[in-house]
Amino acid sequence: MKFRLLLLPILFILSFQGIAQKKQLTLEDAIINRYGDLAPDRLEQLQWLANDHVCSYVKDNQLYKNYTYGLEKKLFKLDDLNKLLGDSLKSFPYMTWVKNNALSFYYKGDNITINDKARKILARVPVPKKGSNFDYCKENGTYAFTKENNLWLSKGKDEIAITQDEDKNHVYGQSVSRNEFGISGGTFWSPKGNFLAFYKKDESKVSNYPLVDYMGRVAEHTPIKYPMAGMPSEHVEVGIYSMITEKTMYLQKQGEPEDYMTNLTWSLDEKYLFVQELNRAQNHMKLNQYDAITGRFIKTVLEEKHPTYVEPQHPLFFLPNEPNEFFMFSNWDGYARIMHYNTDGKFIRQLTKGDWEVTRFVGYDAGEELLYVEGTKDSPLERHLYKINVRNGDITKITHGSGVHYTTISPDNKYFIDHYQSTDIPNVTTVISNGGKKLRTLNISNDNAADYQFGENKIIELPCKDGKNTLYARIILPPNFDATKKYPVILYVYGGPHSQLITRSWKNSARWWQYYMAQKGYIAFTLDNRGTPNRGRDFETVIHRQLGVHEMEDQMTGIEYLKSLPYVDAERIGVHGWSFGGFMTTNLILTHPDTFKVGVAGGPVIDWSMYEVMYGERYMDTPQENPEGYENSNLLNKVQNLEGRLLIIHGVQDPTVVMQHSMKFLRKCVKEGKQVDFFAYPTHPHNVRGKDRVHLMEKVSRYFEDNL
Known part of the structure; x- marks a missing residue:
């Protein structure tokens, strides 16, 4: 009995030490290793063969075929390819299947085609030595x-x-x-x-x-x-x-x-x-x-036509069995749909209906008259594969498991490779039938970050002030969270069109820098406001001619929620974002100086009249047509409101949001007697990539640590 009593505290201590010994993320882990050693394991070069319902992949320097009924067959090793090429490559070049089960890849200035056993070079096409924008046509070489x-x-x-x-x-x-x-x-x-x-x-x-x-x-x-x-x-x-x-x-x-x-x-x-x-x-x-x-x-x-804007994003898909008919993306009724027309302009049928969006066209089985799409029918936070009967419009969900699915269809349109991830699942890759039956599991990814300490990550729903919509947000708590303490908050924001930051993918699609800052004692928060995609046309186009208005209103809904939490220090709220997020960051700290103590804005749009035609005029029309909208969104008009600490960061070679935005803002700060911090990244365009990104995020992190 004494032995058992002594054992309990020992086990408790060992258990506690096991938790305490969890690794801490470094900036390199959060920025670089997140996509390297800490990324989920995946099969390399996973793809369908050109003329069969067989897929292939590289594993342990070996190329494999995998048949949908379960047989895995070895094709050749890297050593075999090196023997054929007379080389000593350390890894497989990226290869694609072409006609007659041959493989094509780039090698030393040539496009090489070999047979599937790496025993014979079938063709060798020189790639032009000088040039760019290469587009190879397999049909004519x-x-x-x-x-x-x-x-x-x-x-x-x-x-x-x-x-x-x-x-x-x-x-x-x-x-x-x-x-x-x-x-x-x-x-x-x-x-x-x-x-x-x-x-x-x-x-x-x-x-x-x-x-x-x-x-x-x-x-x-x-x-x-x-x-x-x-x-x-x-x-x-x-x-x-x-x-x-x-x-x-x-x-x-x-x-x-x-x-x-x-x-x-x-x-x-x-x-x-x-x-x-x-x-x-x-x-x-x-x-x-x-x-x-x-x-x-x-x-x-x-x-x-539409009073706000029409935004074509997808080419047509012509039906192989009816070459004068095609499928087309359209959001004429308020959601992204697939429509069926013929080349005389006759409307045949609307293939998807309801309050959800098709996010991707996957394929079409002409023999069965089945259309395959991915979309948000189950939830705006998820992506699933759906089968649509073109004759009667019946829709069947094919993928299973709450989360995000990305699928590729076999050449015969009968099978799919399904890449699946959810909040707690890094990735599972399976082969499924068009009826949703799982035929084979190809890979279950290891969580290579399992030994690291992550704070609790959860998605919350907030009512939008328009009384119609729900706003989705993500909150990450510090790893050793104590509800009796007060924590500062860093809002990470983008908020612009074509961006959805909250999904039920792995770790709820969080940036690992947010985990890194949570590890340092900050609450990390992100919210998708109106103007972001996959919620219907009205949700997205409400921003037309008035960028920043509804987006800020929704972000402040998130801030009001945070302030209602007993463990949030309402006096220590910061905000960070880049590009449109830089515009939002600057706008928030200038419009709500009583709320935001610190901001870091990267590559910010300051005045939309200095942004490019194609994007800017879609959402704002021209300055001549919409002078009031441009004036209201011009952040130079709000500089006098600056009270907190603001750091502006800009790439010197930025061709997207040109440096003029930051220069005019700095000049206005000088005129208004407002102190602002600034850092420029020489040689970098609109964002800072590669190893220099660690330097960038260290600067951002330190700015919050020093001032928030």
């Missing part, structure tokens, strides 16, 4: 690429200049419209590789904006083209080069020169090119059809 402002083709050793324009204001084959509207490239191969569509942008009327590189013996002027809201913008055209005739023609663009040409989509027979054309005011979209041979405008298939 040709690279499209750019040199300076012109567009080129390369097949084998031959290089052909498609354009030879000496005017540097004319740019070919590169992304346009500053990557808005889902645009991420400037070249578009046709389905069979017979044509190449490409962008041409004329920046002749766009202002040159001065950036300076200070790192040389003499500082170098490196100007960029930067179209500010209300000022002249670029003119975009679409060209088509024929691989058969080796000639180029341009589409007979409709509308005005500054209209946007977005989401280019080829018809499956390569006869037509469809373009979603948007006026500069961004409130009227026309889906136009063009003849791919002549460039002749054929007709406007359909139109969409």
Whole structure:
């Protein structure tokens, strides 16, 4: 009995020591190792084969095939690939499956194709030595690429200049419209590789904006083209080069020169090119059809208008069994939907309904007439895969488990690789059928951060002041939380369009820097305000012409909640954010100086009239059309309210939120006699990446530790 009594306190001490011995996050852990050694284990290069419902992956320097019915088969080892190449690679190059179960990858300046046993090189295509924006067409074995402002083709050793324009204001084959509207490239191969569509942008009327590189013996002027809201913008055209005739023609663009040409989509027979054309005011979209041979405008298939803005983000999807019919994203009724039309503009059916959004098109099974999408039907905080019967509209959820699912469909449209994570699950990868049956578990990720000390992380719901919506927020408590104590708070904010910071993914999608600061005794808080996505058009577009108003109102709802908690020190609340979050940070500390003691604003927008056309005019219209909105959102008009400590950080080479924002703010602070702190990162653009990010976050952390 005595022995048992003695054992209990010993076990208690050992248990307590086990908790106490949990590791502390360092800044390097939170910023760099979070994506390295501490990241969940995942299968490398997991993908479907090109012509089968079989997936492959790399594990322990071995390439595997995995069949949906459960058989795992070894293909070849890294040693086998090295033997074939006569090399000593330390890891597999990134490989993709192409036709006839062959593998393609980049190696020493060539695109190599080998058989699936790494015993034979099937093809070796040289990659152009000089150039950028490479776009390889598997159907014809040709690279499209750019040199300076012109567009080129390369097949084998031959290089052909498609354009030879000496005017540097004319740019070919590169992304346009500053990557808005889902645009991420400037070249578009046709389905069979017979044509190449490409962008041409004329920046002749766009202002040159001065950036300076200070790192040389003499500082170098490196100007960029930067179209500010209300000022002249670029003119975009679409060209088509024929691989058969080796000639180029341009589409007979409709509308005005500054209209946007977005989401280019080829018809499956390569006869037509469809373009979603948007006026500069961004409130009227026309889906136009063009003849791919002549460039002749054929007709406007359909139109969409809205008093706020229309924002096309996705190309069309043509049905392989009905080539004159297509699926299209639309939010005409208030939520992101999939609509079914034909090329005569006839509306066939609306495939999704209800108060939820389709976030991603996954695939279509033409034989079964089943459409697969991911969306928010179960919750705005989750993503699930849904099966939609095109004939009767029935919707079935395929994925299971509360959280976030990301799926890829097999080539035969029958199976899915499902990457699943939730608040407490880093990642589980399975193969599932289109009926939702789990066929095989490919990987269960280890929590490589399990030995580290994390504070409690929970999602809360708050009523929005509009009386209609619910606001979602995340609160992280210090690891050794004591409800009888008072804790300072750091609000991390973004709050702008296209950003959702709160989901039921691993650790509720928290930034690990927030855990790091919680470890130092701060409560970390984040809230998704109105204006953020995936909650319907009204929730997102309420910010139109008045950026900062409703966003701040919702953030202050979160602050009111925090102040109601007995363990929150209401006298010690700080705020930090970057870009739109920098705008929000500065706005909050200037508008509510009695609430926020400390702020750190990175790359902040100070005056929206100095921001670029494509993004700025979507949400604010032009300064000429909306002078009151621009005036009310101009933070230079609030500098006199500054009372707390504010640190402004800006990248010297920032091409997105140009340094002029911070310079004008600093100048206004001097005029108003307000003290403000400032730090610039030479050589860095809009954000600070790589190892220098540790330096950045140490500066941010110290600023709160010293002042909050």
